[in-house]
Amino acid sequence: MPTVKASAAVSHVGRIRSNNQDSGYAGRRLFLVADGMGGHAGGDVASAIATRRIAEADVDYDSAPEAAAALEGALIAANRRLAETVAEHSELTGMGTTVSSMLYLGDRVVISHIGDSRIYLLRSGELSQISTDHTFVQRLVDAGRITAEEAMVHPRRSVLMRVLGDVEASPEIDQMVLDTRDGDRWMLCSDGLSGVVSFDEIHEFMSADVGAKQVADRLVKASLDGGAPDNVTVVLVDIGEPAAPATPPLIVGSAAAPLAFGAALEPVRPRGIRLTPFRPHPVQETHFEPDSADYFDEIIEEDARRRRRRRWVWGFWIAMFIAAIFAAILLSYQWTQTRxxxxxxxxxxxxxxxxxxxxxxxxxxxxxxxxxxxxxxxxxxxxxxxxxxxxxxxxxxxxxxxxxxxxxxx
Structure with missing residues (x-):
């Protein structure tokens, strides 16, 4: 029967943000990443409240269905607690958080996910993304309107379609029960990592034959070296025979600090890492738009933009082809006149x-x-x-x- 061999959790404020709105938890059975939204006033509070409430589900269960029900119930309870907090503190209105969580149970893992934090699995050398982003641009990608590469720089890439918070009483949560086996390496992360470090780079780092803590540190550093325009949080879980006694539960990010409602937070500066001046794209505040009314309008506009781009590209290459033919004819004629x-x-x-x-x-x-x-x-x-x-x-x-x-x- 596989078990948790080792786990690690690392969180960093990044290069641009003044405070850390991410939270991470690596427990005995439960592992999660939460990425808060709502700006300086509430993102950190939202992820901290959600993480602390969901962490209460880190107990033993008799079956996967029982664990799945408990984990989903913990996310719903966290959503309710966030709404209650907003009711008591109006300055936090609009705050919310993503949650990607995994509960280990024997040879199974239960996953509950909402938002754009991600869960990856490295198995037998192959990396796969397990979770699906609940974002506006992901809908466009799923509909075939844009590519994954275009989604990375889309002007509405920061729009979330599903989160925990004071916006929906019963948010829709993705749930899965999956098999796990010895040698599996799971990774949960905020979009501060996945938005900067490419899939191939993540694969390379996760494939390294080093411990979970070293991999997590390297992934965070890769985001920082890439500009780190957002907070970045990574939780690593290795499945196999433990080489040492289990480590106590670890909380990182905003959930590890006392809650501050509406208090001004001092900017946190990264230490010990030399950062490059590179900044991949302008920093945008993540925000929530439930079933965006502009979704279909955006699809129509995106199609129009793609048609315009396609016409421009085809026109450009046709013009280049014609110019090349004329150039070839001209050069050939000039050569004949030397004979x-x-x-x-x-x-x-x-x-x-x-x-x-x-x-x-x-x-x-x-x-x-x-x-x-x-x-x-x-x-x-x-x-x-x-x-x-x-x-x-x-x-x-x-x-x-x-x-x-x-x-x-x-």
Whole structure:
């Protein structure tokens, strides 16, 4: 029977944010990441409240269905607690949080997920994203309107369609019960990681043959090296025979600090890591739009933008293709005009500039010089050569051919 071999949780404020609105929890059976929204006034409070309430579900269960019901109930209870907090503290109106949580139970894991934090699984060297983002741009991707790459820079990439908070009394939560086995490595993270570090880079870091804590540290540092425009939180869980006694539950991020309702927080500056000046894209506050009224309008507009882009791209490449053809024709014609040949004109030996062929109605040669040498006076062999034309690489070479023909008359 597989068990939790090791786990780790790391959270960092990032380069741009003044406070950490992420929270993470690595417990005995329960693991979660929460990414708060609502700006400076409430994002940290929302993720902290949700994390602390959901952490109460970190107990033993007799079956996967029981664990699934308990975990979903914990998220619903956290949602209710957030609404109650807003009712008591109006300055927190609009706050909310994403939650990606995993509850380990024997050879099964129960997953409850809402928002755009993510859950990944590395199994037998292959990495897969288990959760689905509840975002506006993910809907556009699912509908085939934009690509995953376009979603990364879409102007509405920060719009969430589902969160816990004071916005919905009964939010829809994704739930799954999946198998797990020895050697599996699970990773839960906020979008501060997935929005900066690519899927291939995450795969590379998670595949490293090092401990969970080292992998989590490396992933966070990769986000910081990439600019870290948002808070970044990573929770790693390795499945297998434990090599050491289980570590006590660990809380990181805003949930690890006392709650501050409406209090101004001092900016937290990263220490011990040298950061690059690179900033991948402007920082945008995540916000919630339940069943956005603009969704279908955006789809229509996105289709129109794609059609315009497609027409522009096709027009550009067609123009480039036509320009390349004309350039090739022009260069070829210019080359033909560097060639000469000796032939016949009005019964006399003549020098032509160009080549003997024509390109449809376009002549690739013109008379350059008509000599006084009558072809009829040439030897039979030379007559045939002139009539069939004698190629020359330059005017000088053509002139020398004419001289030799003239000398043959003596």
């Amino acid at each position: 000469y040949y000796v032939g016949e004109s009005n019964g006399r030996v003549a020098i032509y500039q160009g080549i003997q062929q024509n390109l449809g109605p376009i002549s690739l040669h013109e008379l350059h010089t008509e000599t006084d040498i009558d072809i009829a006076e040439l030897r039979t062999y030379d007559q045939q050569r002139v009539v069939q034309t004698i190629s020359a690489g330059s005017f000088t070479e053509a002139f020398q051919i004419v001289q030799r023909l003239e000398e043959s008359l003596d």
